[in-house]
Amino acid sequence: MKRCLIIDDSSVIRKVARRIFEGFGFTISEAADGRQALDACVTEMPEAILLDWNMPVMDGYEFLRALRAMPGGDRPKVVFCTTENDLAHIARAMHAGADEYIMKPFDKEIVEAKLQEVGLI
């Protein structure tokens, strides 16, 4: 079963995303900021990561750069999921190594389309 790490400081968003990803057959782990997420990736590298941008301690952009520099950190498909809905942020995320980008608010159909796009379902 594929594993997905959901990284968002909002417990509501994590709960919504968990329900959607579980519906696609993923097992879920959660992190509330980039630092927690990096620790989780050291323990077990997931196949998929859903990543918020603005978070305390370490934001999504810093997390992604650190992840991609880690051993095995090139493997997870990373989908940004953020309210930063402008081309400059999208370009920055893709340049840092994101595979796809979801602009909040989102729904199940959008997540499904993005996961298909990156070959996860």
Added chain:
Amino acid sequence: MSQSDYDYLCDFLKERSGLALAPDKEYLVDNRLLPVARRHGRKTVAELIQMLKGPDSGHLKVEVTEAMMNNESYFFRDRVPFDRLGDTVLPDLLRTRALRKKIRIWCAAASTGQEPYSIAMQLDQRAELGGWRVEIAATDISGDAIERAKAGLYSQFEVQRGLPIQMLMQHFEEVAGQWRIVERLRNRVDFQTINLLTDFSRLGQFDVVFLRNVLIYFDRDTKLDVLARVRESLAPDGYLLLGAAETMVGLGDLFKMVPETRALYRPNVAPKKPELALVPGGARVA
């Protein structure tokens, strides 16, 4: 709504748009037409139908028809037809049209423009088409949908369904919280309002026709009539793409499926004439 009102509406829609409304779709009618009724100061769909029967209901006829059409669309819908366009159709056309360097594509039920713009984006990435003239005609029965398509302006939700983020970055610009397809691609598509039940031969001949998710709304005779006229608008060695779930089973042999593909067809060289019953709306009868 009385049975006679429902029957009247069914006949009206069939004649104007080919839409074959099943007997159990009253909920759909209520859902789609109640907002139209309220816009015209009527409380029920039955009252709206009385207006429709009256004189001077020209624009109301358009509104009712458009409200009953399903304009749901999204970029690269079903994916497979676009894969076949890229891996089967285009390579063949690049070879067979190498002398004239011109390809004409028609989206016959373009709705709000996602399909023709998906094609425009896909072709924009094919370096082999440099120096070629590619014309994309996009038509729909709904004037409102065509006006939206011409504007090329989509919500955040619409651009996230089926459109890879790289394509959003390359081909769209932000406009006040929405996303507009860039002018260069907007200018590549010629949008027109056209009812497939009427004569569309003036559009000329095409190399590729996308006729996706529209035949499903027609009864068999209307399907045969539309397919026969689409065949006349298609080059003898052209391609027809249907929706992923659509087939030609039971629709004569005007077209033959390209082996090992889904929903990709070519004209049959010498088809038998299908037997057509009378088709309403002034469409041709073979």
